[in-house]
Amino acid sequence: MKNVITTLAILFICQISIAQDYKFGKVSKEELQEKYNPLDSSASATYLYKYRKTFFEHQKEKGFQLITEVHERVKIYNKEGFDYATKAINLYKSGSHQENARGLKAYTYNLVDGTIEDTKLKKDGIFKTEKSKYHNETKFTMPNIKEGSVVEYEYKIISPFYSNVDEFRLQHAIPIKKLEAQFQAPEYYNFKVNMKGFLQVIPKIENKRDKLQYKNKVPISENKALDASTHYRSGEIEFTKIVSSYSLENIPALKEEPYVNNINNYRSSVKYELSYVKMPQSTIEYYSTTWEDVVKTIYKSSSFGAELDKSGYYEDDIDALISAVSDPKARVALIFDFVKSRVKWNTYYGKYTSGGVRKAYKEQVGNVAEINLMLTSMLRYAGLEANPVLVSTRQNGIPLFPTREGYNYVVSCVELPTGHVLLDATNKYGSPNILPYRTLNWEGRIIKKDGTSSLINLYPSENSKTSILMMADLSEEGDLEGNFRSVKTNHKALSYRERYNNANEDDFLEQLENKHDGLEISDFKVANAVELSKPVMESYKFFKESQADIIGDKIYFSPLFFLRTKENPFKLEKREFPVDFGYPSSSTYRITINLPEGYKVESIPEGTALVLPDDLGMFKYILSQKGSTIQLLIDAKMNTSIISPLYYETLKAYFKQLIEKENEQIVLTKV
Numbered sequence: 209m210k211n212v213i214t215t216l217a218i219l220f221i222c223q224i225s226i227a228q229d230y231k232f233g234k235v236s237k238e239e240l241q242e243k244y245n246p247l248d249s250s251a252s253a254t255y256l257y258k259y260r261k262t263f264f265e266h267q268k269e270k271g272f273q274l275i276t277e278v279h280e281r282v283k284i285y286n287k288e289g290f291d292y293a294t295k296a297i298n299l300y301k302s303g304s305h306q307e308n309a310r311g312l313k314a315y316t317y318n319l320v321d322g323t324i325e326d327t328k329l330k331k332d333g334i335f336k337t338e339k340s341k342y343h344n345e346t347k348f349t350m351p352n353i354k355e356g357s358v359v360e361y362e363y364k365i366i367s368p369f370y371s372n373v374d375e376f377r378l379q380h381a382i383p384i385k386k387l388e389a390q391f392q393a394p395e396y397y398n399f400k401v402n403m404k405g406f407l408q409v410i411p412k413i414e415n416k417r418d419k420l421q422y423k424n425k426v427p428i429s430e431n432k433a434l435d436a437s438t439h440y441r442s443g444e445i446e447f448t449k450i451v452s453s454y455s456l457e458n459i460p461a462l463k464e465e466p467y468v469n470n471i472n473n474y475r476s477s478v479k480y481e482l483s484y485v486k487m488p489q490s491t492i493e494y495y496s497t498t499w500e501d502v503v504k505t506i507y508k509s510s511s512f513g514a515e516l517d518k519s520g521y522y523e524d525d526i527d528a529l530i531s532a533v534s535d536p537k538a539r540v541a542l543i544f545d546f547v548k549s550r551v552k553w554n555t556y557y558g559k560y561t562s563g564g565v566r567k568a569y570k571e572q573v574g575n576v577a578e579i580n581l582m583l584t585s586m587l588r589y590a591g592l593e594a595n596p597v598l599v600s601t602r603q604n605g606i607p608l609f610p611t612r613e614g615y616n617y618v619v620s621c622v623e624l625p626t627g628h629v630l631l632d633a634t635n636k637y638g639s640p641n642i643l644p645y646r647t648l649n650w651e652g653r654i655i656k657k658d659g660t661s662s663l664i665n666l667y668p669s670e671n672s673k674t675s676i677l678m679m680a681d682l683s684e685e686g687d688l689e690g691n692f693r694s695v696k697t698n699h700k701a702l703s704y705r706e707r708y709n710n711a712n713e714d715d716f717l718e719q720l721e722n723k724h725d726g727l728e729i730s731d732f733k734v735a736n737a738v739e740l741s742k743p744v745m746e747s748y749k750f751f752k753e754s755q756a757d758i759i760g761d762k763i764y765f766s767p768l769f770f771l772r773t774k775e776n777p778f779k780l781e782k783r784e785f786p787v788d789f790g791y792p793s794s795s796t797y798r799i800t801i802n803l804p805e806g807y808k809v810e811s812i813p814e815g816t817a818l819v820l821p822d823d824l825g826m827f828k829y830i831l832s833q834k835g836s837t838i839q840l841l842i843d844a845k846m847n848t849s850i851i852s853p854l855y856y857e858t859l860k861a862y863f864k865q866l867i868e869k870e871n872e873q874i875v876l877t878k879v
Contacts, residue, residue, distance in 0.1 A: 230257045235358050240319040248383045253289030255384040257281040263392035266420040274370045279362040293350040307367040309346045314361035316350045327352040371482040379475040384459040395448045398483045402609040405476025411452040419446045466777035469602045469788040499610045503661040511560035515581045519589050521566045539590050547583045553634035559618045583633045584620040593623040597652040637705040639740050667849040671794045672698035684804040686756035693747040699791045701744040724770045727752050761878040767840040772870040778860040787851040797842040813872035827866050
């Protein structure tokens with residue numbers, strides 16, 4: 209009987225889908241009355257319809273332009289789904305060329321007393337901003353949003369950058385009921401198709417005939433007898449276009465999970481990468497087809513490879529800096545610190561320079577490429593084997609296929625007798641082999657002087673350590689008072705310095721107190737906040753109420769108190785993608801607790817040791833008692849940055865046991 213009901217429910221959903229009208233403005237009462245997605249009741253919103261068509265359109269004055277038409281209809285179930293009432297359109301620009309958004313039309317629909325009421329998006333809800341030298345943004349927020357609203361919008365993007373086709377994303381953080389997508393390319397443009405994700409996607413591919421009309425000026429030598437006003441040659445060219453169509457229904461959401469470098473790496477999508485162009489009566493123009501092609505194209509750019517050869521602007525300064533130092537490691541440290549202090553990062557990413565290294569050095573401000581190509585050049589000038597490394601930031605995703613757009617960042621690598629050292633001088637708190645978290649994204653591509661390339665692991669091999677020492681007195685009322693000290697190294701120290709040094713100390717303390725749910729802090733001190741060769745140390749006195757439960761003549765408490773982990777971050781039954789911790793780490797807790805007078809220990813948790821397979825990690829928990837003092841020692845390690853999904857069930861169970869142990873209670877009873 210249960211199977212029959214399930215089958216009927218699926219048939220009912222399919223019938224609704226078939227009967228649905230997806231024309232713009234044809235929103236139904238059924239869509240407005242829907243309280244939740246029948247296939248995913250946890251969804252805060254759903255794409256009822258998602259349409260995209262990207263094609264080439266020939267314009268007589270400009271040639272082929274890339275056109276993208278978008279039509280989306282979104283159902284919002286609750287307040288958590290209100291974010292989907294805002295849409296940002298990213299528009300690329302380069303020099304005098306730029307993408308433009310046209311024909312924006314948008315409405316919000318609500319059901320009022322059984323009648324569909326629509327509210328039009330007005331100009332005051334549309335915002336156009338310049339995000340960077342290379343990107344503009346058109347952003348709009350739909351009006352009159354309520355729980356149960358349906359929003360619908362359509363627009364067109366006109367782009368002169370025919371080699372840069374935005375990824376067709378087929379999966380989002382919310383479900384999609386109906387998706388239609390189409391890509392059309394004339395025979396002159398050959399594209400490679402790259403797919404990723406877990407959906408089984410097979411496009412329907414057709415060849416269709418099309419034609420374009422042209423009107424060209426004719427040189428006077430060819431038409432001397434004609435009137436000047438008729439010096440044109442016009443005609444018509446027929447060609448074949450390749451049409452790839454996608455039609456999908458009931459696409460499940462792929463939601464954010466803890467410890468994912470970028471969830472978009474795992475969402476199903478299709479990427480069209482231009483391989484070559486062959487116009488009539490012209491030679492073939494090749495684009496990126498292999499990583500070798502990609503690297504050569506980037507390296508030959510005047511905004512990349514040529515910048516490495518410039519040295520006259522800094523030679524006197526570097527000569528003075530390293531003249532008395534011959535040790536390679538010391539030279540690296542001196543030059544690295546010099547660049548960090550000399551040139552400030554303007555927060556712009558990029559593998560290419562903008563104003564150039566000379567200008568950045570003179571004005572003491574530059575983008576990522578200007579700072580790190582400058583650093584690489586200086587290291588080479590100092591006689592070191594240094595090369596740039598192309599990186600895709602975590603936000604940019606993982607470049608799975610050869611593409612020039614896959615890398616958006618560059619760092620420096622220097623080879624020493626002890627091994628390679630990765631450097632990023634954009635972060636003034638960075639250290640050798642301690643790259644900013646944003647760059648810790650699988651592998652980078654190191655480019656040698658001869659233009660060849662190879663992959664290099666971006667993740668550190670050395671653990672980032674946190675050591676915590678806490679001495680506390682527990683009162684018979686359950687309050688806790690004591691001293692706290694933490695010592696952090698490597699990426700843990702980098703993260704702390706970024707938060708502490710870039711914040712007002714009062715605000716920093718307020719956040720720290722709120723993090724521990726009302727902890728009262730005094731005598732707060734930080735040592736080595738800017739001395740990068742030393743661990744950063746934080747210390748303070750604290751007081752916190754109600755850290756134990758008092759029932760009758762007994763006191764119950766976890767010896768970790770406010771430091772314990774309360775919730776397992778891993779909740780999925782199954783996980784298809786890796787767990788990314790960013791860097792290997794270890795934590796040590798040494799906690800000493802003085803018990804209140806007149807109480808003795810009735811029961812105490814047993815010690816334990818948990819071990820993950822293949823030396824991935826471990827957790828040790830040791831409790832001991834001496835008179836009225838309890839001592840807790842915890843030693844926890846995660847020895848790798850990335851854990852395969854094959855270990856997910858084991859990792860989930862490991863964290864479950866770890867949390868249960870941290871939350872076990874000591875029981876005191878009155879003497």
